[in-house]
Amino acid sequence: MKVKNALARITVAIAALLMFGSALAQSDGISWDSLSDGQREVLSQLETSWDSLPAERQQRLSKGAARWAGMSREEREGARNRFRAWRELPADRREQIRERAQIFRNLPSDEQDRIRKNYRNYREMNRDRRQQLRERYKRMTPDQRQRLRDRLARRPRPAGRD
Numbered sequence: 001m002k003v004k005n006a007l008a009r010i011t012v013a014i015a016a017l018l019m020f021g022s023a024l025a026q027s028d029g030i031s032w033d034s035l036s037d038g039q040r041e042v043l044s045q046l047e048t049s050w051d052s053l054p055a056e057r058q059q060r061l062s063k064g065a066a067r068w069a070g071m072s073r074e075e076r077e078g079a080r081n082r083f084r085a086w087r088e089l090p091a092d093r094r095e096q097i098r099e100r101a102q103i104f105r106n107l108p109s110d111e112q113d114r115i116r117k118n119y120r121n122y123r124e125m126n127r128d129r130r131q132q133l134r135e136r137y138k139r140m141t142p143d144q145r146q147r148l149r150d151r152l153a154r155r156p157r158p159a160g161r162d
Contacts, residue, residue, distance in 0.1 A: 028055035030062050038069030 011156065032050045042065040043050070050058065071079065086094065104112060122130065137145065 039065040
């Protein structure tokens with residue numbers, strides 16, 4: 001009799017833990033009704049499957065839909081063009097970009113800022129100067145390229161902002 005009671009209590013406890021764990025997992029999710037009208041419009045194709053999506057995906061999609069809903073017509077067109085270009089890239093190139101993006105995200109913020117600044121400076125150069133730099137880099141041997149990267153890495157960094 002005691003064994004049956006103990007088993008019954010354990011079964012009830014396990015069931016309660018499972019239900020509690022399931023409730024916690026669902027609490028991180030976003031209900032369809034809590035989305036704004038703009039978000040629901042953008043995500044309308046997902047309405048029937050929304051509740052079955054993982055909470056992390058719901059959060060990412062809701063943030064993206066909010067961004068999209070806040071864009072101007074020109075911004076949306078630019079985003080469509082970038083997405084189209086992304087889809088047209090070979091799978092190995094997209095994977096390479098993802099890996100480099102992850103490496104960048106793992107860098108210290110001051111290093112990220114330095115890279116962003118260098119990229120901005122490069123983009124602000126006139127087209128001819130950018131082309132000259134690209135051609136010069138292409139003419140370098142692998143050893144010369146590595147020495148350039150090493151030299152740039154040793155370059156003194158500007159003092160961090162307080």
